[in-house]
Amino acid sequence: MVKRYLLTGGTIYRHAWDEHPAEAMLIADGRVAWLGAVQDAPASDRVVDIEGSTVLPGLTDAHVHLLAVGQARKQISAARPDSQSLGAYLQRLQEVHESLPADEWLFGGDVNEQLWPEKRMPDRAAIDAVVPDRPVLLRRFCGHVAMMNSHALEALGLRPETADPSGGQFDRRNGALTGIARERAAEFVFRAAPRPADGEIAKSTRQVMDDLSRAGVTAAVDAAVGFTFGFEPEWAIWQLLRQQGDLPLRLGFMAQIDPGTAEELSLEPGRDPWWQWRTLKIFVDGIIGARTAALHGRYHDVVGSGHLMHDLADIQDFVHEAHRRGWQVAAHAIGDRAIDVIIGAIASAQAACQREETRHRVEHFGFPDPSAFQRAAELGVIIVTQPSFIPRMADAWPIALGDQHHRCFPARSLIDAGLCVAGSSDSPTGALSPWEGIQAFVTRRTASGKQMAAQETLSVRQALDAYTNGGALAMQHNGWRGTLITGMAADFAVLDKDPFSCSSEELGRITSRLTVVGGRTAHDPEGIW
Numbered sequence: 001m002v003k004r005y006l007l008t009g010g011t012i013y014r015h016a017w018d019e020h021p022a023e024a025m026l027i028a029d030g031r032v033a034w035l036g037a038v039q040d041a042p043a044s045d046r047v048v049d050i051e052g053s054t055v056l057p058g059l060t061d062a063h064v065h066l067l068a069v070g071q072a073r074k075q076i077s078a079a080r081p082d083s084q085s086l087g088a089y090l091q092r093l094q095e096v097h098e099s100l101p102a103d104e105w106l107f108g109g110d111v112n113e114q115l116w117p118e119k120r121m122p123d124r125a126a127i128d129a130v131v132p133d134r135p136v137l138l139r140r141f142c143g144h145v146a147m148m149n150s151h152a153l154e155a156l157g158l159r160p161e162t163a164d165p166s167g168g169q170f171d172r173r174n175g176a177l178t179g180i181a182r183e184r185a186a187e188f189v190f191r192a193a194p195r196p197a198d199g200e201i202a203k204s205t206r207q208v209m210d211d212l213s214r215a216g217v218t219a220a221v222d223a224a225v226g227f228t229f230g231f232e233p234e235w236a237i238w239q240l241l242r243q244q245g246d247l248p249l250r251l252g253f254m255a256q257i258d259p260g261t262a263e264e265l266s267l268e269p270g271r272d273p274w275w276q277w278r279t280l281k282i283f284v285d286g287i288i289g290a291r292t293a294a295l296h297g298r299y300h301d302v303v304g305s306g307h308l309m310h311d312l313a314d315i316q317d318f319v320h321e322a323h324r325r326g327w328q329v330a331a332h333a334i335g336d337r338a339i340d341v342i343i344g345a346i347a348s349a350q351a352a353c354q355r356e357e358t359r360h361r362v363e364h365f366g367f368p369d370p371s372a373f374q375r376a377a378e379l380g381v382i383i384v385t386q387p388s389f390i391p392r393m394a395d396a397w398p399i400a401l402g403d404q405h406h407r408c409f410p411a412r413s414l415i416d417a418g419l420c421v422a423g424s425s426d427s428p429t430g431a432l433s434p435w436e437g438i439q440a441f442v443t444r445r446t447a448s449g450k451q452m453a454a455q456e457t458l459s460v461r462q463a464l465d466a467y468t469n470g471g472a473l474a475m476q477h478n479g480w481r482g483t484l485i486t487g488m489a490a491d492f493a494v495l496d497k498d499p500f501s502c503s504s505e506e507l508g509r510i511t512s513r514l515t516v517v518g519g520r521t522a523h524d525p526e527g528i529w
């Protein structure tokens with residue numbers, strides 16, 4: 001017998017644009033069965049009073065590294081108040097080192113040298129000075145740079161004569177390794193270092209999902225299965241989580257493998273409402289922070305224009321093959337050159353092979369040429385952006401890009417160009433809470449309080465739309481999830497504040513009192529349901 005729950009006593013927004021929110025919502029069989037005024041409510045088995053709260057469709061985090069966030073939490077974080085300089089962070093590494101059993105590796109994370117007065121990353125010599133006799137591996141907050149001491153270089157077999165992998169670099173000074181590895185060299189390092197047991201990784205990943213649920217998120221896409229430990233080990237951990245069951249989120253996955261490897265592993269695009277497996281991830285370029293994002297022009301502060309992660313022909317092949325075999329492409333592209341390369345590749349793949357549902361994704365769209373908006377819109381491309389990069393990084397963009405920095409991470413001009421925009425955290429690089437992203441969409445305030453490109457601010461409705469409807473579209477869940485109209489999945493959040501009337505400071509701190517996915521509670525600390 002299906003139970004009918006009547007949610008009442010609050011304000012229920014069917015979607016971000018709802019001008020006449022409902023007073024009551026009936027939920028039956030995991031779906032929205034009815035909405036309207038309290039006095040018209042149909043019969044129900046149970047009335048759930050939400051005591052004046054605001055209800056929104058469940059949010060989607062369209063790009064988050066769930067597994068990596070769980071791992072980053074175990075590392076010695078450089079983002080703590082007691083690590084506000086390189087010197088202070090090195091001192092903490094030394095203290096932790098003295099308390100650790102011998103032979104254990106020391107792992108650090110969240111390194112962002114731009115926030116330190118020294119403005120430089122710890123290299124081999126700096127780490128050796130505080131931890132000479134155990135391997136130390138540090139991760140830049142972006143995940144694209146690794147820092148090691150001599151012991152770690154030795155343990156991983158890295159020597160001055162070690163060749164750079166294509167798309168990556170081991171930094172050198174006078175022929176010696178500095179201990180800093182970038183892009184695919186960093187990827188090699190993270191995969192080769194020892195890792196915790198699968199069960200432990202699964203447990204910390206599950207905690208991250210619960211934290212998203214606490215913020216009102218009901219669906220998330222892991223943005224690169226394979227980014228931290230390699231594809232096969234990570235996919236095994238996800239299978240373990242699936243077997244454990246009772247997941248608080250609908251999940252989507254981007255596999256960081258090429259279409260040929262997917263075929264060798266007998267993987268084909270597939271989906272069910274809880275588990276979506278239809279997206280292949282390619283890194284077209286790097287990031288602004290490491291000066292590896294591929295630009296048409298030059299960086300402002302260093303010689304160079306960044307670089308593509310693969311040969312141009314390989315990028316085109318990847319997109320053509322993935323498209324032809326029915327995959328959704330999710331392409332990391334930040335520099336204007338990388339963005340033009342991926343738009344060109346998608347255009348030629350779509351011209352060569354007509355397909356239903358050809359909404360490919362461009363992740364970040366960080367520093368686009370203004371001409372890219374229209375071209376991307378014509379292709380139906382979804383832009384998955386990370387507004388919380390503004391408070392975390394934007395103060396450093398003028399250093400890298402000079403007076404062109406105002407072009408970084410646009411939002412309103414994407415919408416004006418008719419593009420579909422999905423909001424996301426890219427945590428651990430960005431803030432995990434979608435509300436910090438929504439706040440940044442609206443304010444565009446940097447850490448130092450400056451407003452970055454005021455003309456790109458969004459209204460609260462536009463920002464919420466990107467995290468509800470936009471996120472559902474990115475996962476191609478539109479049509480059954482992302483709004484609360486009759487017949488849609490009962491995925492919603494009962495919020496502790498009203499985002500339409502609270503201050504912008506409060507907006508960034510909103511949490512969910514009750515999160516329901518498919519009519520089932522995922523987060524209900526007060527026992528409301």
Ligand SMILES: [Zn+2]
Nearest residue numbers: 063065223426
């Ligand atoms: Zn990412």
